[in-house]
Amino acid sequence: MKSRLRKYIGSFGLISMLTVAGCAGSGSSGGETASSGDTTTGEDVTQISFIHWRGEDVDAFEKIISDFESANQSVQVEMNTYPSEQYQSNAQQMLRSGSVGDVFAVFPGSQFEIMKKAGLMADLTEEAFVSNFEETPIEVGQVDGKQYALPYQMVFNMPVYNKDLIEAAGFDEIPQSWEGFLAMAKALDEKGIAPIAIPAADIGVGQFMNSMVMNNSEDGIFEKLGAGEASLTDEWWVKTLTQIKELLDLGYFQDNPLGTQQDAAMALVARGEAAMLATGSYHMSSLKELNPELSLDLLAPITVSEDQKRYDGIHTATFMLAVNENSEKKEAAKAFIDYLSQPEVASYYANETGQHLTVKDVTYEDESLQNTAYWLSEKETRFQPRYMITNAQVEKAVLSSIENVLGGASPEEAAAEAQKIVEENLQ
Structure with a gap:
């Protein structure tokens, strides 16, 4: 997998001297990446910015980023995380310049709608890695038949x-x-x-x-x-x-x-x-x-009589991965999403973070994930109603x-x- 991805990156000819805009939040990178105060990363290296709100996943992402950079010498990833409420409020403003969030996560619902209307999400419809995801869950990232974001996590939003x-x-x-x-x-x-x-x-x-x-x-x-x-x-x-x-x-x-x-x-x-x-x-x-x-x-609390029950629980396809339309490094950003959608990488992330995913052929080894996997196939769940408020x-x-x-x-x-x-x- 790594050798294939190295060739994949190389085919884009990503050789450039880059300026990195520092941003607030908890930052990290898996490789020898310039700090937020530096202005360049050196020749022959493209540095992309990855922003999201899942601070609890930083350790897992750091390992993934390190492996990605080892397999792709011409790309480095700087990751920054923010509290979810802050991310909801400020992500749009951060993304506008294109210097931050070449790859970014977006919530379904109102934030996705806002990002779409602002023209901040690149069209991913024709990208080969879209086929790495299950078809039904990723529909939440589609508008008029075009794929603007790819949900990574399958979350059950209930107690x-x-x-x-x-x-x-x-x-x-x-x-x-x-x-x-x-x-x-x-x-x-x-x-x-x-x-x-x-x-x-x-x-x-x-x-x-x-x-x-x-x-x-x-x-x-x-x-x-x-x-x-x-x-x-x-x-x-x-x-x-x-x-x-x-x-x-x-x-x-x-x-x-x-x-x-x-x-x-x-x-x-x-x-x-x-x-x-x-x-x-x-x-x-x-x-x-x-x-x-x-x-x-x-x-999930059943709020009706048993004979009136239609749903057993709630699910959400969330942590939607998108590429910043204003980015000058779209191809490197897409390559990183491609890497995240490989079954081996997704399996590692799932088991390290305790998340069910929307990627095909994920292997769940975590005990909690194994014990709750029946919710994916045996239970009748409703897509999170709150995210239908746009x-x-x-x-x-x-x-x-x-x-x-x-x-x-x-x-x-x-x-x-x-x-x-x-x-x-x-x-």
Whole structure:
């Protein structure tokens, strides 16, 4: 594989003297790359910039970058990572000059729409490496039949749970109704265990929202909301907020959910003080690092009766890899994506980071990945509803209504306030 890629890079004739624009964030490179203060990397070397928000994946990417550079002497990769909220807010501005983010990751939904409208993503439709990905998951990176971004990760955006705690509470199987979910939460609470830890202070409430709305609303509901054809004051959203309020009032979240950050919420689960972490599969590996004895799986609260259930959980094809349209190093950037999409490389990344991927022929050796692989084929999952909100201000209003409920507002008041903001933005 390495010799083939060396030839692949060489065919582009990438020989140049480059100027590297430094940028804030946590930077790294797998090879002898110039620091952010340097202006050149020397003759015969092209340096590309790779930016993303997955700080927890830096070690894995550093190894991949090192191997890539060893196989491709004419290219070096400088990686910078940013907190996800900062990345959401500032990535577009960073990419405009073309000097940063030759390869960049983009969120599905509103950020993808913003990047597309700004003309920041190069058309990858005809690139051979597109065929290295599964066809269905990468549709989220397509517009009008053209491929602008390639989702790398297949994430399940629903709570991770401690199997031993759930079983000790008397539940060998996860309840498939709202009544059953409440009964399970009550059993955990009576044992002094917080049923749900939600890191609302930094990760936010968006992931938990996906599970809660999954069976309460029809497919396409947020597209209708964005078109003015549905309202947050309708029954589907008021019911969702009401159920979140019910969990709050019953004491089924940890203390002070709005003030709890990711690390604190993860620690509660790792110590066995909380049964569920209301984020997603991307935190399973980190939880295992905190406590290797944990036995983990995934669940989504079923908010309807068992006979009304349509979906078992939530999935997202995310961490979408794109090439900056303003970059002068597109061919080197594409070669790096090609390398990331090789099965051997993707398998290493998957097992090191605990991520299911969209790349074909990935081999999962990580125990947590093996134990949850059945979600890829055996469960009926819905694409993350939150990412179907393409207006950033509308998305903020939706999430704020949940935060307001967690802060004590009534579901009806929170829904009405959010809908007012939605209507203002749609106008």
